[in-house]
Amino acid sequence: MMKKETGAIEKLDKITTIAMKRGFFWPTAEIYGGKAGFYSYGHLGKALKQKFEHLWRLHFLEENCYEIEGSCILPEPVFIASGHLENFNDPLIECKTCHFRFRADQFLEDNNIKTENMSIDDMTKIIAEKQLKCPKCGSWHLGEAKWFNMMFPIALGAAGVKDTAYLTPETAQASYLSFKREFEATRKQLPLGIAIISKAFRNEISPRQLLTRQREFTQAELQMFFDKDEINNLEDRKWKDISKYNLILLPQKAKAITETTCEEANKKLKIPKFYLYYMALTQKFYLDKLQVPKKSFRFRELSEKERAFYNKIHWDMELELDTLGGFREMGGIHYRTDHDLLGHEKHSKENLHIFFNNKSFIPHVIEVSLGVDRDVWAFLDLFYKEEKERTLFTFPKTLAPVDVAIFPLVSKEKMPDKALDIYSMLKDDFSCFYDETDSIGRRYRRQDEIGTPYCITVDGQTMKDNTVTIRARDSMKQVRVKIEKLKEELRK
Amino acid sequence: MMKKETGAIEKLDKITTIAMKRGFFWPTAEIYGGKAGFYSYGHLGKALKQKFEHLWRLHFLEENCYEIEGSCILPEPVFIASGHLENFNDPLIECKTCHFRFRADQFLEDNNIKTENMSIDDMTKIIAEKQLKCPKCGSWHLGEAKWFNMMFPIALGAAGVKDTAYLTPETAQASYLSFKREFEATRKQLPLGIAIISKAFRNEISPRQLLTRQREFTQAELQMFFDKDEINNLEDRKWKDISKYNLILLPQKAKAITETTCEEANKKLKIPKFYLYYMALTQKFYLDKLQVPKKSFRFRELSEKERAFYNKIHWDMELELDTLGGFREMGGIHYRTDHDLLGHEKHSKENLHIFFNNKSFIPHVIEVSLGVDRDVWAFLDLFYKEEKERTLFTFPKTLAPVDVAIFPLVSKEKMPDKALDIYSMLKDDFSCFYDETDSIGRRYRRQDEIGTPYCITVDGQTMKDNTVTIRARDSMKQVRVKIEKLKEELRK
DSSP: OOOOOHHHHHHHHHHHHHHHHHTSEEETTGGGTOOTTOEEEOHHHHHHHHHHHHHHHHHHOOTTEEEOBOOSEEEHHHHHHHSHHHHOEEEEEEBTTTOOEEEHHHHHHHTTOOOTTOOHHHHHHHHHHTTOOOTTTOOSOBOOOEEEEOOOEEEOSSTTSOOEEEEOSSSHHHHHHHHHHHHHHTTSOSSEEEEEEEEEEOOOSSOBTGGGBOSEEEEEEEEEEEOGGGTTOOOHHHHHHHTTOEEEEEOTTOSSOEEEEHHHHHHTSOOOHHHHHHHHHHHHIIIIISOOOGGGEEEEEOOTTTSOTTOSEEEEEEEEEGGGTEEEEEEEEEEEETHHHHHHHHHHOOOOOEEETTEEEOOEEEEEEEEHHHHHHHHHHHTEEEOSSOEEEOOOTTTOSOSEEEEESSSOTTHHHHHHHHHHHHTTTSOEEEOOSSOHHHHHHHHHHHTOSEEEEEOHHHHHHSEEEEEETTTOOEEEEEGGGHHHHHHO | OOOOOHHHHHHHHHHHHHHHHHTSEEETTGGGTOOTTOEEEOHHHHHHHHHHHHHHHHHHOOTTEEEOBOOSEEEHHHHHHHSHHHHOEEEEEEBTTTOOEEEHHHHHHHTTOOOTTOOHHHHHHHHHHTTOOOTTTOOSOBOOOEEEEOOOEEEOSSTTSOOEEEEOSSSHHHHHHHHHHHHHHTTSOSSEEEEEEEEEEOOOSSOBTGGGBOSEEEEEEEEEEEOGGGTTOOOHHHHHHHTTOEEEEEOTTOSSOEEEEHHHHHHTSOOOHHHHHHHHHHHHIIIIISOOOGGGEEEEEOOTTTSOTTOSEEEEEEEEEGGGTEEEEEEEEEEEETHHHHHHHHHHOOOOOEEETTEEEOOEEEEEEEEHHHHHHHHHHHTEEEETTEEEEOOOTTTOSOSEEEEESSSOTTHHHHHHHHHHHHTTTSOEEEOOSSOHHHHHHHHHHHTOSEEEEEOHHHHHHSEEEEEETTTOOEEEEEGGGHHHHHHO
16 A cells, blocks of 8 residues: 555545545444445445446447346356456465464555565565564564455355355456357347446455445446457447547556557557457546546556456556545456356356357457446545635536535525425436525535535525525526526526 | 146246346356356346336435445344344255255145244144155155254455354345434434345245245335334325325235225224335335236235234235236335344444434334345236237336337348437437347337337338337337437327
């Protein structure tokens, strides 16, 4: 974990305080002291998450892409075939004195030693050389770093018979298991996209950093199945769309971020067009739909050692977050080739070849994977703003958990009834919040603090001419509109 | 399990065949032979499920009700407090000869012996008396019925330290754990509703009946927290809304279903008004929003032995389904009193009292719980229809997985391009499906078979005057409309 500047820690604390108090998130089972790596969303966090998921669906599910739902619990053979049972491990160290167990790589990073690309034997060696001490009891007597499998095993059925399954560590496997069925049930065409937004589970040894490394988390993943011979043949209209589009890239050997058109990236960096299409789609999602500042976004190419053995091309999508001390992975685009389907064909003995383009083959896969909880945290970080007399989240309107707050100026003269009528009128089309306590100024501040773009106030004049004020979050300016024009006005 | 008529089994087979072929659902990890109690949704099933969830949110989340999201994995103390660790059990029998384990109550029902209200000792006794044989090996040598806990345990962290958690068997606990936070973060008012739509997990000994009794399933649950002194004081406008509304009831001692107004149910059956409000809201959801036939709906009152020990009032919401041989539980309304919050206060030692109505107390809870997968199955059953020349699902328009299919009459003369333009124009507002293979007649039949309300066809005339035909599923009639009027026309 990188050292964070004091300002960053302060910002993290401030955001977390607002988040817990106002209903964005809090530790799961907090009344029992919580459990590392588990968080729950309050109503505001849930709304923000749902809005992100909705935008993701609208943006990524283009023609011949379909959302499905798999099980979180999958039987053991799935993970033998995928390689997770053998390879999905973290390096673990045990203190020989107090038996505390912790992650070797994080331990080294905490001691300011870079572990990128480091082998497990080197970790053991360096820990011994540097005479690092157990973070719990202070003993020098530490064991060797060993691999620890990160899946949670599940015993199915009544104990008698051994029937092991696992909580899925990624949504992707469920898509591969359903691929043949979906191919048959849809247009029998490639490219075919199968999308899943779902929980995934990883038994992290030492979960950290709030929402960004949890044991239970939500992924939004799109698996694009295609004919590998077509990887550099993008449809004309799609290529035309992106060929001049500037990607923000940090290639493996580069020292700085460069803006590179898809055309150049294809020619010079040899990134195939079909892969580039999903890089461009992802970048447009962040910059255009989510309004993330351009300077906070980049793709970083992973080295061969960093990426999973089945990933032939792997760029992470990273956002620069003050609270996490720099650019951090929010997701990645993984060219997984035919690794997974091939493994499943071999282990299940089911034929997973399809017939398409006049040949029989197993499709290749490009996966676009995003961590939903990480994104939620990123929005809290990126859109947090302090002004002289208020703090606010400047969420884009499409992301704000509450679209519009509705207030009676005072709790008398039938203003609350009128305000509740407006609430009922708007509630099916907008996410609304009604509030009648405290002064109007404090109510505005409370809505600023959670990023509500608009506040509607019912006042004395409302009772005479059926008009209300709409107050905008960013400018704090008010306009007066007829109640019957409210929906129309808010849609603008 | 009730004996099913041959017609019912045929219907079940037909629906299942369509469901698997077209993309509603299939067994999870089917290529590995599947696992009892686990199903995955294909794109049509997922869309149907999402639409149900959307309607549920719109209908049940009234003012001061909020959706949150909890963790699926919860630490052990939660289930000590809730009583699940001690009481959430199924009766298990082991064959002493072949060691096969199975559910005692289901085993008796399969042998035509009613087990409602039967104690575990009586199960053992009757199995011995009737000399029932092991369903697997045929041996008479069966063990005693014993309780088997239905939660899946999870070991957190690296093996060394024992840190047990469980997959949650109901969404409700996550709402109770977050209650105090949500109360503080919202309006500090009762009644307060906390809603969760989430996966829940139960280690069923013998899962059955497709989607209706799974080991991993989705619940939509609303917990209404209220002041118990107010249980019979409903707001005037709400009572006016429901007092003359006829509930369809099968009370404990009644022999037949009766229609009873809420007023009568309050006076004669002594059901409190606040509970009646959620019965009425639930019935309206099924009859009005989901268009379930009235004759297929009822509330059944559970006997004291049938209901959980903490439920003071418990009516199940049941639907009559051909494929399941009669009325079956889809959900229930549970007056859980202060059982859960009181348990959590006691075990966590956190003060869960609130101050409201000028007193300090722990709120009571009425839970409205629905099984989402059961509902999805119910729609497939209830809306399945066979006609002379086609089979179809007559889903209400708000539930149909695909809103509109778009076809070029033939795959030439630029009709596909035109049809794809229409697809792009409509895709953000409607769920669309594009298809250009086979004759137009077969394409219509395929859409009927999955319940698509409308098909749009681009034909020769389209290329001349920019009009297309819209064909309605139920009447099979076509009208011709201008492309620019399509959205408007479909919204009607």
